Amino acid sequence: METGATILDLNQLRRSCGLCALNELCLPAGIGRPDLERLDTIVHHKRTLDRGKALFRQGDTFHALFVVRSGSLKTFVENPAGDVQVLGFHLPGEIVGIDALANDHHLCDAEALERTSICELPYAQLQQVVREVPSLHGQLMRVVSREMVAEQRHLAMMGNQQAQERLAIFLQSLADRYGRLSRDPSTLNLPMSRYDIANYLGLVVETVSRLFSRMEAAGILAVNRKTVRILRPDLLTALCDSSGRSLRSREAG
Amino acid sequence: METGATILDLNQLRRSCGLCALNELCLPAGIGRPDLERLDTIVHHKRTLDRGKALFRQGDTFHALFVVRSGSLKTFVENPAGDVQVLGFHLPGEIVGIDALANDHHLCDAEALERTSICELPYAQLQQVVREVPSLHGQLMRVVSREMVAEQRHLAMMGNQQAQERLAIFLQSLADRYGRLSRDPSTLNLPMSRYDIANYLGLVVETVSRLFSRMEAAGILAVNRKTVRILRPDLLTALCDSSGRSLRSREAG
């Protein structure tokens, strides 16, 4: 349906970090033109995953870092007893696979929540580029640090917050990230199941379901399966810090 | 060797990564002699903290990474409501401060649990050394990755494990780390308070106290204030995976 040239242009658009809309949210943030082109030479853009398909599995040997380009992923660990813990949901511009650097093999699973396309950064080549482009080292460390901070927030939520606050915080953070991606932050299209949400929040699915119902009854949300509209962002924010456990927290000395 | 050189040798011993007992557990692991000497030039060894003193506080501007040399630290976040979450306890050879790389200021507090000495790695200089010693980049990423994995384990514990399993896992992991530091892994000298342990595990102090008593009654531990002897490591291990929540976990899909 299109001329050959158009397809090439589209390919070009899809292939270059410099032209990618996620540019400033992603690894290239703050990296100058020529260096960016060097980085571009090693980025593979091909991989596309269907819903439920794995990007990598626990135990896979590590060879690349990945960045979500469109769609979304979940990462999770599973212990020998079969207990699953969802570690995070990853939206466009977010990096996954860092946990594998310590051991040369992946310690968690990464799975597509919907049709998802991925940029692949072969690690050996990335290290070579880091040698040539020193500022990339700093940027990589910053991105990694950002992931750590997200994990710490997750942890703090699990340790201190009540069920309702947890869900509110989760929705809020999702809305924030939608905003940063220039999507409408008041209409969330949750790509993950209630089971995933519950597990991520350290709750069971029934509790999450009840909380959605309760927040809908309170006029804060309009919930229709995967589609959640935030009607009262102010009330949602209020729910985020209803000061959970009083005693436990204040005096850990 | 000359007389008078002895004092210099001791200083040398204290000052050089090459001679440090933690060498292979720390940042220098896998780095060759000459590169190590270059790294050595930027490491400051002076800081010593008394119990309860802060290495840094939330909001402090970031200028250096730190490695515990002796003693121990806890890191924790505190939200505006006053809720505290202990993120981790840091033993010799472990690095802290990475979370600050993303924002140029610290997002958590780090506090000494006992008299603790610290190696300081000024970040600007560290980056310079990374340019000169490319293998250091890889090693830094590995160390960071190790921290992330520890956080993920913490998270999985909070999400899936019952109270008793949490304490068992905590003691087990402490014993493992003692072992790696060539200390007796069966006699733990807990530098942190019951409050810190409880908060780290997402429990309250009363629960932790009861669990210690219960495990002592079961003949697994001998508890005397801060001193905990592991009498039956086999039983402790058994408690670590008594498969907590069955339904919640098995099918997060």
Place this chain on the structure above:
DNA sequence: GATTCCTGTTGACCTCGATCAAGAGCGAGC
């Protein structure tokens, strides 16, 4: 359209761990 499977919702009940309360052990300061 009927069947099956899966995800999600709602209700009834119960348990684990939080909360409240009291007291014991120990150190620091006077």
Place this chain on the structure above:
DNA sequence: GCTCGCTCTTGATCGAGGTCAACAGGAATC
């Protein structure tokens, strides 16, 4: 010595959220 103020322990009670159970709404297959 005594008191004050911690940290830690133990007991009694309560409630948030987990467990069990039943069912409803889609989606996929036939």
